[in-house]
Amino acid sequence: KQEVTQIPAALSVPEGENLVLNCSFTDSAIYNLQWFRQDPGKGLTSLLLIQSSQREQTSGRLNASLDKSSGRSTLYIAASQPGDSATYLCAVPGRFGAGTRLTVKP
Amino acid sequence: DGGITQSPKYLFRKEGQNVTLSCEQNLNHDAMYWYRQDPGQGLRLIYYSQIVNDFQKGDIAEGYSVSREKKESFPLTVTSAQKNPTAFYLCASSAGATNTEAFFGQGTRLTVV
Numbered sequence: 001k002q003e004v005t006q007i008p009a010a011l012s013v014p015e016g017e018n019l020v021l022n023c024s025f026t027d028s029a030i031y032n033l034q035w036f037r038q039d040p041g042k043g044l045t046s047l048l049l050i051q052s053s054q055r056e057q058t059s060g061r062l063n064a065s066l067d068k069s070s071g072r073s074t075l076y077i078a079a080s081q082p083g084d085s086a087t088y089l090c091a092v093p094g095r096f097g098a099g100t101r102l103t104v105k106p
Numbered sequence: 107d108g109g110i111t112q113s114p115k116y117l118f119r120k121e122g123q124n125v126t127l128s129c130e131q132n133l134n135h136d137a138m139y140w141y142r143q144d145p146g147q148g149l150r151l152i153y154y155s156q157i158v159n160d161f162q163k164g165d166i167a168e169g170y171s172v173s174r175e176k177k178e179s180f181p182l183t184v185t186s187a188q189k190n191p192t193a194f195y196l197c198a199s200s201a202g203a204t205n206t207e208a209f210f211g212q213g214t215r216l217t218v219v
Binding site: 004032034036041042043044045046049089091094095096097098099 | 147164207209210212
């Protein structure tokens with residue numbers, strides 16, 4: 001059974017820092033991996049989708065990488081801003097991690 | 107504009123009652139999903155449907171039922187058999203079941219009173 005784990009569970013950084021969120025999965029036979037953002041009490045907003053044949057995807061200050069062989073993905077956020085404060089979740093089809101709660105302090 | 111609409115945003119249920127949560131999408135997506143989210147936990151899959159008139163149980167289907175009579179709609183009924191229904195429910199859709207991007211609604215918060 002596929003398990004998805006995210007480390008750390010929570011992260012607090014000062015504004016302007018670059019940061020990395022980690023996601024690991026136990027079964028490397030995945031079609032894709034998706035990163036989401038969730039604000040309190042809201043639904044999920046898709047950030048990046050990496051297909052199994054891809055190594056990384058970039059959108060603005062966000063960069064996500066995928067290493068299927070090691071069962072890992074990372075989400076890199078450059079020059080963090082207070083508006084980036086949210087919970088970030090990674091998912092493979094049908095299976096989600098518990099998320100990393102990010103706080104960016106002004 | 108295109109998207110997924112869940113209603114209501116907040117729902118209160120008395121013990122022993124069935125309630126139905128609505129999910130509608132105008133993205134022309136084939137696949138639709140229902141997830142449950144509890145505080146501090148990831149999303150857990152309740153039911154999913156890859157095509158009209160077909161659906162499969164997810165990890166926690168007991169106490170829930172769904173229908174998929176139309177491509178645009180995938181309502182979830184929380185029955186009285188669900189012993190702990192208080193949670194945040196999220197509906198999602200994707201063009202296909204596996205290798206396409208999933209989009210989510212804004213969720214329904216169900217509280218048993």
